[in-house]
Amino acid sequence: MIGRPPVTCEGRIRRGDTVDNSGQSRSGGGGAGDRQEPGDRPKRPRESGGGILMGRPFGVPVYVAPSWFLVAALITWVFGGQLDRVLPELGRARYLVSLFFAVAFYASVLIHELAHTVAALRFKLPVRRIQLQFFGGVSEIEKETETPGREFVLAFVGPLLSLVLAGVFYLGMLVVEPGTVPGVLLAGLMVSNLLVAAFNLLPGLPLDGGRMLRAVVWKISGKPMTGTVAAAWIGRALAVAVLIGLPLLARAGGLGASGNDLGGLDSLTDALLAAILAAIIWTGAGNSLRMARLRERLPGLRARTLTRRAVPVQAATPLSEALRRAGEAGARALVVVDGLGNPTALVREAAIVGVPEHRRPWVAVSALAQDLKDGMRVSADLSGEELLDTLRATPATEYLVVEETGEVYGVLATTDVERAFVAAMARTPS
Numbered sequence: 001m002i003g004r005p006p007v008t009c010e011g012r013i014r015r016g017d018t019v020d021n022s023g024q025s026r027s028g029g030g031g032a033g034d035r036q037e038p039g040d041r042p043k044r045p046r047e048s049g050g051g052i053l054m055g056r057p058f059g060v061p062v063y064v065a066p067s068w069f070l071v072a073a074l075i076t077w078v079f080g081g082q083l084d085r086v087l088p089e090l091g092r093a094r095y096l097v098s099l100f101f102a103v104a105f106y107a108s109v110l111i112h113e114l115a116h117t118v119a120a121l122r123f124k125l126p127v128r129r130i131q132l133q134f135f136g137g138v139s140e141i142e143k144e145t146e147t148p149g150r151e152f153v154l155a156f157v158g159p160l161l162s163l164v165l166a167g168v169f170y171l172g173m174l175v176v177e178p179g180t181v182p183g184v185l186l187a188g189l190m191v192s193n194l195l196v197a198a199f200n201l202l203p204g205l206p207l208d209g210g211r212m213l214r215a216v217v218w219k220i221s222g223k224p225m226t227g228t229v230a231a232a233w234i235g236r237a238l239a240v241a242v243l244i245g246l247p248l249l250a251r252a253g254g255l256g257a258s259g260n261d262l263g264g265l266d267s268l269t270d271a272l273l274a275a276i277l278a279a280i281i282w283t284g285a286g287n288s289l290r291m292a293r294l295r296e297r298l299p300g301l302r303a304r305t306l307t308r309r310a311v312p313v314q315a316a317t318p319l320s321e322a323l324r325r326a327g328e329a330g331a332r333a334l335v336v337v338d339g340l341g342n343p344t345a346l347v348r349e350a351a352i353v354g355v356p357e358h359r360r361p362w363v364a365v366s367a368l369a370q371d372l373k374d375g376m377r378v379s380a381d382l383s384g385e386e387l388l389d390t391l392r393a394t395p396a397t398e399y400l401v402v403e404e405t406g407e408v409y410g411v412l413a414t415t416d417v418e419r420a421f422v423a424a425m426a427r428t429p430s
Contacts, residue, residue, distance in 0.1 A: 001138050001200060002116050002155060002211055051131060060117050060127045062110065067134035075102040079188065086184055101185055105192050106132055108165050112196060113137045115161040119154045135280055136196065143385070144295070148219040148227070155211035162197035166190045204235030206284030228292040235285030243278035247271045297424045298384035306417055307380065307401045307410035312337040315344075315366035319355060322347070322365050333411035335400065336369045343408055345369035346376070346398045370396070377402055380409045391417065 051063040080098040083090060090097065113130045116139040120127050128140040139158075145151040169190035176182045200208040210231040217227035250270040310333035313322045322334050334347035351368035375394025380401050382390055391399065391414065401409040 001113075001136060001158070001206060001208055002141060051133075057114060058117060058121060058127075060121075060130055062130045063132070065131055065133040068106065068132050071134050072099070072102040072106070075105065083184065086179070087181065090181070097181055097185070101188055104185070104189055106137075108162070108189065108193050109137045109196065111165060112158045112162050112200075113139045115157040116141070116154060119157045123150050123154065125154075135277055142389075144224070148215040148224075151218065152212050152215035155208040155215065158208050159197040159200045162193045162200070166193035166197065169193065202238055203231070204238040204281070204285060205231045205288040206235065206281070207238075210235050210285070210288075225292055225296065228289060232285045232289035232292075235288070236282055239278040239282035239285065242281060243274055246274035246277070294425060295385065297427065298388070300383075300424060301387055301417065301420050302383040303378055303387055303401055303412055304380045304383075304409070306420060307412050308333045308416070310335045310408070310411045312341065312343070312408075313347075313365050314339075315364065315369070317365050318361050319352065319363045319365055319368065320360040323352075323360065333398065333413070334365060335408060335411065336365060343372060343400055345371045346400060346411060348397055349413065350397060370398070372400060376400060378412060379404065387417070388421075 051065040051068070054062045054064055056062065076095055076098040078098075079101050080095045083094040083097060087094065109132060110130070113132075117127050117130060120139070120141045123145060125145065126142045128142050130137060130139050141154075145154055166189075169186045172186045173183060173190065176186065201212075202209045203213040204210040205214065205228070213234065214224070214227035214231040217230045218224045221227065247267065247270045251267060309329065309331040311322070311326050311329050311331045312335050313325065315336050315338075326332065326334060333349075334352075335343045336345040336347060338344050345366070347365050347369045355363055355368070373394065373396075375390070376396055376399050378387070378390055378399045378401055380403055397414050399412045399414075401412045403409055
């Protein structure tokens with residue numbers, strides 16, 4: 001299954017008004033008296049691990065979520081009960097065989113996700129990570145495809161590879177003796193991969209089939225948002241169908257077991273699993289719709305309008321004098337320049353508020369500055385996802401905003417971008 005991570009802006013979050021390059025004040029999304037407090041401290045951004053790192057195939061980290069161990073234990077128990085009926089001579093060793101099946105099944109899921117990853121990388125789309133979790137896996141691709149054809153291919157390769165794996169396991173069954181441990185394992189893996197392929201081909205987001213449907217509607221209508229809306233609402237309908245239909249199908253024996261017993265799971269467990277699966281589909285469909293609508297609003301995030309006016313100061317300038325100049329100019333940022341007027345560093349806002357007022361005449365701005373690194377110069381013309389991607393590539397609290405000519409336009413604070421992003425999310429309907 002393909003996932004899109006939320007569009008986020010990594011950095012620090014504080015409260016405060018925004019002053020653009022023209023010196024005009026804009027409310028930061030709180031009340032009329034919402035102002036930046038001198039004592040506010042920056043918060044460290046959270047790292048998104050996603051579980052236990054298992055490796056980096058094709059340079060993409062693969063994580064196993066803690067919930068995987070729960071489902072691995074569940075598969076081991078359920079499949080062990082089935083083995084006890086088919087191969088009673090195994091005794092307690094059946095649980096070792098069942099554990100091997102659980103690991104092999106999720107290896108198949110990983111191959112499914114790697115198919116998405118390879119296709120994404122071939123289309124030059126960055127893949128944030130692959131995560132194996134409670135109900136399968138997800139490949140988090142950070143950008144949308146540019147054409148509906150690529151979207152369709154990217155979604156289809158996963159189920160296609162699951163079907164190929166099912167065929168490989170079927171061929172393996174032909175060369176082993178039926179009723180043996182290898183035969184039962186191969187049969188189980190064949191069926192499980194068929195189920196994975198069939199489930200992912202259901203035409204609703206966030207499943208692969210939903211992305212294929214989105215691509216088709218996108219191609220017909222010419223509008224990706226139209227495809228997203230159609231596939232998301234069908235995904236929600238699928239969630240309701242799973243919630244109601246899966247327990248009824250299990251009770252009727254439609255999943256290959258008797259109406260009173262499905263591999264040792266009672267009706268309450270069937271209903272619980274259906275509810276969890278339906279919740280995952282419903283939430284995924286809603287998130288897909290929300291992110292699509294949010295992306296429509298992202299172009300409103302413009303570096304030029306969010307940039308603070310800045311004043312240039314020499315490295316040896318006392319902080320009190322630098323702040324006086326900034327106040328006279330109506331600026332809220334300080335840029336350290338060399339003797340030729342070339343910017344070399346940015347004075348960190350968090351460092352300024354940490355200096356008591358009585359010490360500011362004795363502290364040079366150079367002691368509070370961060371040297372400009374590669375990636376900390378951003379174009380004033382950046383906007384939307386391109387702006388967020390640029391900031392994510394080089395995490396910092398402030399960035400120097402420049403014109404195409406190289407002229408300094410001002411300083412962009414991560415806090416201002418995050419505030420504008422949160423405001424855009426608040427205006428985005430579910």
